[in-house]
Amino acid sequence: MSLLRIRNLSVDFATASGRFRAVDSVDQDVNTGEILAIVGESGSGKSVSMLALMGLLPWTARVTADEISFDGQDLLNMDRRARRRIIGNDLAMIFQEPMSSLNPCFTVGWQIKEALRFHLGLDRRARHARAVELFEQVGIPDPEKRLSAFPHQMSGGMNQRVMIAMAISCKPKLLIADEPTTALDVTIQAQILDLLAELRNETAMGLVLITHDMGVVAETAERVSVQYAGQKIEEQPVVPLFRTPHHPYTAALLDALPERATEKRLPTIPGVVPGQFDRPPGCLFSPRCKFADDRCRGEPPQPCGADLGQARCFHPLSTDERLAS
Template sequence: MALLNIRNLSVEFATGGGSFRAVDGVDVTVEGGEVLAIVGESGSGKSVSMLAAMGLLPWTATVTADELSFDGRDLRDLSASARRKVIGREISMIFQEPMSSLNPCFTVGFQIREALKQHLKLDSSARKKRALELMEMVGIPAPEKRLTAFPHQLSGGMNQRVMIAMAIACGPKLLIADEPTTALDVTIQAQILDLLTGLQRDTGMGLILITHDMGVVAETAHRVAVQYAGWKVEDQPVETLFDTPHHPYTAALLAALPERATERRLPTIPGVVPGQFDRPRGCLFSPRCAYADDLCRSTVPPLQSPELGRAKCHYPLSVPAKEEVQ
C-alpha cells in the first residue's frame, strides 16, 4: 500500500472573474522511503497540489479528488481536529520562504518546541533537549545559543535549517520540501540537499521534492512527476526520464539545461504558462510545442501507457532526448 495516494485531484480558486482551475486531474503516489520530485515552471500547480493534500489552502479553494489517502486513511473524511493530529506530525512540509514562514516575534527555539508540545506532549525539559538534538541534526553550529535567536538574526541558510528541524521534529512518515533551496547560494543549496537526502535515508521517510531545478532532480530523486499548467504531463523513474523523455515539455526542459546545450545560445521554450483567461481548448502545451497540430489545439490529449511515461500527449516522443531535441 502506497504511503500517499492521490487520484484525480483538482483545485479551483474563486476569483473576481469566476473561477480558475490551478490543478486539474493530477495523480500522485509516494511509497515509503521513496524520493519523488515534482518539477515544472512557476504556475504549474506543484505547490498547490501538496498544500491541497495537507488541507492548507484558503477558503477560496475548492478541492476535489477521487482518492486522497495517507497511510491507509482517507484525508477527505478527517475532521479538523483529526487532521491536526496528522499534519505536522506524520506529514510535514518545508515551506518555500523561511523568512515568511517563521514567526518573527518568537525565537526559533520556541517555534521548534511548540511543535513538540502540540504533537508529542513532551514536558519542558524534554522539549528543550529534543530541540537541541534537532538543531545539531540539521547542522546548526552552537545550537544552544541559536535556540534563543529570532529569525531575523539568522541567515537564510540557517533559517532554512530551522524549518527543516521543525518539519522533522515529530519524525514524520512523509516530508514535503517546497523549493527548499530557492534564494540560497550554491554552496548552501548543496548542503541543504545533502541534509534532506541524508535524513530521508536515515529515517526511511517518504520525501516529495518540489523544484524547477532539473540538476537537483538528477542528484536526489528516484522518480519524477512533470507538471504543466495544472496537468501532470509525465511520470517516470529519474534515469529513464533523463535518457528518454516522452512528453515534448519534458524534452524541452531537459534541452534547456546548460550541460546539454550543443550551441552557444541556450535553447528556450517560447511563450508562457497559460493563465485563467488564455487556456487553450486542447493540449495546454500546444501554443508552445514544436510538434503541435490541429488535433493538439482542439482536443485534450489522452494519457499514454507507463512504457511511454504516462505522457499526456497525442504524439509522445519515443527516442532519446539527445536525438529528438536539437
C-alpha cells in the first residue's frame, strides 16, 4: 500500500476575472522509503499540489480530489483536529521561502521547540537537547547561541537550515522538500541532501523532492514526475527518464542541460507556460512543441501506458526518435 495516494487532484484559484486552474487532475503515489522528485518550470503546479495536500492554501483556493490518503488515513474527510496531529509530525514540509515561513516575532529556538512540545510532548530539557542536536545535524554553527536568534538576525541560508531542522524534528513518515537547497552553497547542499538520504535510510521515510535542479534529481531521486501547466505529463524511474524521455517537454528540458549540449549555444524551449487567458483547448504544450499537429491543438491527450512513461501526449517519443534527434 502506498504511503501517499492522490487521485484526480485539482486546485482552482479565484481571481478578479474568474477562476484559474493551477493543478489539473494530478495523480501521485509515494511509497514508504521512496524518493520521488517533482520537476517542471515555475508555474507548473508543483508546490501548489503539495500545499493542497498539507492543507495550507489560502481561502481563494478550491481543492477537489477523488482521493487523498496518507498512511492509510483519509485526509479528505478528516476533521481539522485530527489533521493537525498529522501535519508537522508524520507529514512535514520544508518550505521554499524560509523568511516568509518562520515567524519573525519568535526566536528560531522557540519555534522548533514548540513543534517538539506540540507533537512529541517533550519536557523543556528534552526539547532543548533535541533542538541543539537538530541544529548540529543541519550544519548550524554554535547551535546553543543560534537558538536565541530571531529569523531577521540570520542569513537566508541559515533560516533555510532552521526550516529543514524543524521539518525533520519529529522524524516524519513523509517529508516534502520544496527546493530545500536553493539558498545554500554547494557544500551545504550536498550535506543537506546526504542528511535527508541518511534519514530516509534510518527511518524508511518517504521523500518528495520539488526541484528545478536536474543534477539533484539524478543524484538523489528514484522516480521522477514531470509537471507542466498544472498537469502531470510524464513519470518514470530516474535512469529511464534521463535515458529515454517520452514526452517532448521532458526531452526538451533534458536537452537544455549544459552537460548534454553538443553546440556552443544551449537549446531553449520557445514560448512560456500558458496562463489563465492563453490556455489552449488541446495539449497544453502544443504551442511550444515542434511535433504538434491539429489533433494536438484541438484535443486534450490522455496519459499513455507505463511503457511510455504515462506520457500525456499523442506523439510520445520512442528510443529511435530520441537517437535520431
